[in-house]
Amino acid sequence: MKLECRIDADAEHELHRHDLLEISVLLENEAKFKLLDREYRGAAGDVFLFRPYEPHYNLAADPRRPIRWILVLFSASVVRLIPGGYRLLYPFYSQEVCPHLPAASPYAARIREAAMAAYEEQEEQLPGWESKQFMHFTDILVNLYRYSLEQAESAGESEPAVDAGVVAAVEHILKHLTEDIDVRELIALYGKGKTCFYSRFRQAVGVTPNRFIHRLRMQVAMHLLKTTELSITDIAFECGYSSIPYFNKHFKQYRDISPREYRNRVRRAM
Numbered sequence: 001m002k003l004e005c006r007i008d009a010d011a012e013h014e015l016h017r018h019d020l021l022e023i024s025v026l027l028e029n030e031a032k033f034k035l036l037d038r039e040y041r042g043a044a045g046d047v048f049l050f051r052p053y054e055p056h057y058n059l060a061a062d063p064r065r066p067i068r069w070i071l072v073l074f075s076a077s078v079v080r081l082i083p084g085g086y087r088l089l090y091p092f093y094s095q096e097v098c099p100h101l102p103a104a105s106p107y108a109a110r111i112r113e114a115a116m117a118a119y120e121e122q123e124e125q126l127p128g129w130e131s132k133q134f135m136h137f138t139d140i141l142v143n144l145y146r147y148s149l150e151q152a153e154s155a156g157e158s159e160p161a162v163d164a165g166v167v168a169a170v171e172h173i174l175k176h177l178t179e180d181i182d183v184r185e186l187i188a189l190y191g192k193g194k195t196c197f198y199s200r201f202r203q204a205v206g207v208t209p210n211r212f213i214h215r216l217r218m219q220v221a222m223h224l225l226k227t228t229e230l231s232i233t234d235i236a237f238e239c240g241y242s243s244i245p246y247f248n249k250h251f252k253q254y255r256d257i258s259p260r261e262y263r264n265r266v267r268r269a270m
Contacts, residue, residue, distance in 0.1 A: 001073075001078055001137060002020075002071075002072070002074070003070065003115075003133070003137075004070070004071045005027075005069070005070050005119055006069055006071055007067070008058065008059075008060060008066060009063045009065075009150050010057075010060060010151065011032075011062070011063040013059060014057070016055065016056070018073075020052065021073070021076060022056075022071070022072065023047065023048070023049050023050075023072040023111075023140060024047070024048045024050070024058055025112050025115040026043070026044055026046045026047070026067060027068045027069055027116075028044055028068040028069075029044065029060065029061070029062070029065040029066065029067045029068070030042065030043055030044075030060075030062065031060060031069070032059040032060075032061055033058060034059055035055065035056050038261075039246060041061065042100070043103055045100075045102075045109070045112055045238035047101040047107075047108045047111045048100050048101070049092060049101075050099065050146065051093065052092070052219065055148070070115045070118075072118075072137070072140065072220070074137075075219055076174075076216055076219045077218070077219065077223050077224075080185055081134070082138055083140070088141040088142060088168055089174060090145060091145060091147070091148040092169055093204075094166075094204050097147075097151060098151065101144075107145065107146060111139075111140050111143050114137075114139040114140045114142060114143070118133045118140075120179075121133040121136065128203075136171070164262075165189065165191055165192060165197070165200070166200055166204045168190065169190055169197070169201060169209070170205065172185065172186060173186070173212065177213070177217060177239075177240060178240040179240060180242075182259045183209055186201075186209055199221070214250050214254070216239055217239040217241070217250075218239075220239050221247075221251060221259065223240060224239075225259055226263070226268065232244070232247075232260060235247075235259065236248075247259070
């Protein structure tokens with residue numbers, strides 16, 4: 001997990017993308033949360049989440065008034081440390097959850113408070129600060145998740161913002177990511193048939209179940225390649241692949257380089 005307090009006056013900038021999950025908590029002045037095909041205006045206190053692979057950038061609405069915000073970056077694998085934490089990732093993978101939390105929302109207020117407390121722990125570095133910071137980070141994820149559930153409830157009888165069956169399937173995938181996942185089990189969890197499941201899953205998450213599984217496993221693989229001394233073979237097994245060539249094939253499709261090349265490139269850049 002990476003947590004920073006940033007200041008920026010850029011009103012225009014090339015969009016970037018990465019494989020991490022990102023939360024921006026705006027502290028001062030007005031911002032533009034710019035995505036590839038749309039833009040959100042943000043005020044102090046607003047919270048915005050960026051999903052993996054989504055081109056984006058935080059821009060100042062007025063270059064004369066720089067924005068200040070807290071940036072939280074983390075890998076999906078970090079939720080393995082949180083009891084029941086897999087479900088907390090749902091807002092980052094559902095295209096039906098609005099990524100913009102206005103400051104007026106009680107959830108945004110709680111997220112801002114937790115983010116500031118997490119940053120203060122990092123700055124002061126008193127004994128046990130890492131544990132306290134992780135506690136505040138968990139609080140941020142819980143409030144994002146509760147916000148997404150409230151959106152679903154407020155939808156009433158209209159098209160649901162969150163499909164409970166898809167949530168169950170996503171939770172199962174995240175909980176058993178390193179195991180052999182049978183899509184038939186996901187269909188059974190959904191409970192409405194194969195065609196409906198594939199349609200609703202792709203609508204909510206943006207990709208098919210198999211692509212979603214491989215995408216998440218690649219995130220875990222990159223995290224382990226960067227932060228551990230585990231061998232490529234051990235990382236493949238840790239990510240749920242029993243075949244090394246199959247793991248290498250998917251990694252190269254995902255990153256255009258082999259796992260070993262990725263590890264070497266990351267280490268040279270550190």
